[in-house]
Amino acid sequence: MDGFLPTFTRRKLLPPTYREATWDKPVLRLGEPERVIIPLQDSPGTSYQVAVKEGEDVTAGQKIGVMGEAPASLSVHASISGTVEQIAALPHPLGFQAISLSIASDGKHETCECSPLKTGDRAGNGRKVLEGLQEMGIPLSYRHLMANDSRVSCLIINATEFEPYITSRHVLLKEHGNEVAAGLQVLMTACSVKQAVIVVENTHTALVEPLKRDGQGTVDIRVRGVTQPYPDTANWLLEDKFSPLKSNNKHGSAQGLMMSVDLSSLFAINNAWVSGLPFTEQLITIAGSAVRDPQNVWVKTGTPLSPIITHAGGDLSRVGRLVLGGPLMGIPQHTLAVPLIKKAKGLFAAVAFLVDEHRESRFYKQAPCVKCAKCVDVCPASLVPNTIADFVTNKLLNDAQEWGVFHCLECGLCEYSCPSRIPLLEIMRLGKVLLKGEDCLLGRNVFGALYG
Ligand code: SF4
Ligand code: SF4
The missing domain is CATH 2.40.50.100 (RNA polymerase II/Efflux pump adaptor protein, barrel-sandwich hybrid domain)
Structure with missing residues (x-):
């Protein structure tokens, strides 16, 4: 596996992205929850x-x-x-x-007094701006930045949308491209970074024009078009593939640190900079066959999932599979009582597993592996997911490691394409946490029957 660069072109073996349902709809704001x-x-x-x-x-x-x-x-x-x-x-x-x-809620909608970061003694002091962003609740790779901010030389922004159904990332760019661009400028100045690379699908390069335009003359902002989207878990691949630091260096090796930044964080940075607003609201996509009115909507952080689904015309009694984050890589949920957390850009509620939604399906019941090798065909890391899953479920963890479980990018393509509904992605995650010896609450929840 060493030296092998995964590619996501095999994604074309999957069903369409089904993004039409939400892409052009007006973006609403969910009322304040109870x-x-x-x-x-x-x-x-x-x-x-x-x-x-x-x-x-x-x-x-x-x-x-x-x-x-x-x-x-x-x-x-x-x-x-x-x-x-x-x-x-x-x-x-x-x-x-x-x-x-x-x-x-007291229904009063009272907001605390906010002091914009651009005012006061913070402005002009990069470190203080970064500390201010932490105080505003904006998740960034502070470990790198705060340890030695001069080592960060380039920002990488993954503006591709990997998940089917989910459009919130592109809709944020469409509706608030200027604010995202302004947030990027603030972050680049605060980190003293002169270069940024924005990776976007070839079909959507117009969406990132504002980010490129704002940077002209002062900093080097490049747009790189790709044919297939990349998941956030593979951002290191983008760094490896598109870093301008590499091309500036005759030895071809990257110098300095690159830091991946999420688009919603850039939007939140602009809010904190201009208005002093902490990161307490996010744009998410609600989709799936359990909701009548799929849409993108602004939701207060911490809102429980049930009012979000109800808002989109969802019938809570029909929700058979609930995923926070998207049908490919999202985290399956077992209760509607959990809240929306930061970084959850999509809420996907479906009554049946999607690959078979238009056929008569077994309604998300797991069946035995039929050795069809569809999971092998789609795996961007060239793994054999069904075999690794066998090792993990039979507690043969050393074999799972030898067969490359740590090379899994957690993209979810194998699970999505599996006709037997085997939760391959969750088994990969479980294998990793067990091998690392970490506490495995997620694995225990999902696979109580296996390891309980
Ligand atoms: S094993 Fe599955 S989740 Fe992991 S990289 Fe391959 S297709 Fe993606
Ligand atoms: S796609 Fe599913 S059924 Fe087919 S080989 Fe992989 S695990 Fe087995």
């Missing part, structure tokens, strides 16, 4: 601080806690105004119980 649930942990054991007490009134945008430890800590904010009714371990979309704050 309550939000805001986790202070993003994995079991993450350290946290709580800045409010049960019974205390809070306003939207108020800091209510801190997730993680400095220098990589992230401030957490209330997304609605109301009363903190509970601070307790509550279900998290990643499958564990996370210390979370439940805030009941």
